[in-house]
Amino acid sequence: MTSSNGSLLLVAACALLDADGRVLLSRRPQGKPQAGLWEFPGGKVEPAETPEQAVVRELREELGVEPCERCLQPFAFASQPMSDGRQILMPLYVCRRWDGFPDPKEGQKIAWARPTELDRFDMPAPDVPLAAELRDRLSGARVLD
Numbered sequence: 001m002t003s004s005n006g007s008l009l010l011v012a013a014c015a016l017l018d019a020d021g022r023v024l025l026s027r028r029p030q031g032k033p034q035a036g037l038w039e040f041p042g043g044k045v046e047p048a049e050t051p052e053q054a055v056v057r058e059l060r061e062e063l064g065v066e067p068c069e070r071c072l073q074p075f076a077f078a079s080q081p082m083s084d085g086r087q088i089l090m091p092l093y094v095c096r097r098w099d100g101f102p103d104p105k106e107g108q109k110i111a112w113a114r115p116t117e118l119d120r121f122d123m124p125a126p127d128v129p130l131a132a133e134l135r136d137r138l139s140g141a142r143v144l145d
């Protein structure tokens, strides 16, 4: 936990977008909390790390890819209560350029999903509105209801 506010969990995540506009999702492996759910690659921001540095580190560790920090575009954030009483604060970046080929390094499965298909994946609660925002802003469609 890096935040000076002990009730916050700061997690930074990234939607990698390929040339066809598909989004990379990663399935949380067995042994981790919320195993089996599909999420955006990322993880907890370590002490003295910026969210951008955390994303670069996690993409390297989890997928063996190297984005440049300036290719990380702030997209949206989630802020939701967690079951342990803390609040998760999760900035989501999008990234269209990186070095390397995404290769799961931690036993996780990965999938490339069209923005309009994201709602077919079971995700942690904070990711659901972020996935909807990706669908709306990346597919050019906006559902009015």
Ligand SMILES: Nc1nc2c([nH]c(=O)n2[C@H]2C[C@H](O)[C@@H](COP(=O)(O)OP(=O)(O)OP(=O)(O)O)O2)c(=O)[nH]1
Binding pocket: 011, 012, 013, 032, 033, 034, 038, 039, 040, 041, 042, 043, 044, 045, 088, 090, 124, 125, 126, 127
């Ligand atoms: N990476 C990631 N974590 C997410 C997402 N949505 C979401 O609620 N989370 C939660 C799950 C965990 O409670 C927390 C991140 O934990 P983590 O286990 O991925 O982070 P980490 O790699 O730094 O953890 P650790 O195993 O080193 O302790 O954020 C998401 O889209 N991506």
